[in-house]
Amino acid sequence: MSARVFGVxxxxxxxxxxxxxxGELGLTGEVQNLADGSVDLVAEGPDARVRQLLDWLNSGGAPGRVERVEHSFSDAEGTFGDFTAR
Known part of the structure; x- marks a missing residue:
């Protein structure tokens, strides 16, 4: 899944x-701040667990104030060894 998170x-x-x-969900990928104040992330792993991360992003459990999450799903490429912040 690729996602862009907007808000504070x-x-x-x-x-x-x-x-x-x-990490709790056993996903790999990365998350990084973008110059416009949004955050970009890529998460790979079992579909159900990736969807759990997406649900968490939209639940109010994520820090700050998430106004919206734009996301898309694609096949995992297996390029990540763990989940990192850039």
Whole structure:
């Protein structure tokens, strides 16, 4: 899954909490801040667990204030060894 998260999501621990949640779910990928104040992430793993991460992003459990999440699903490429913040 590729996702872009909009709202107040920088300077609030969003990347590190997302890394922790992805780790709990056994996902690989990366999360990074973008210059426009949004956050970009890629998550790979079992479909049900990727969807759990997406649900968490939209639940109010993520830090900051998520206004919207734009996402798309594609086949995993297997390029990540773990889940990191950039």
């Amino acid at each position: 999501v920088q300077g609030v621990g969003f990347r590190y909490r997302t890394m922790g949640k992805a």
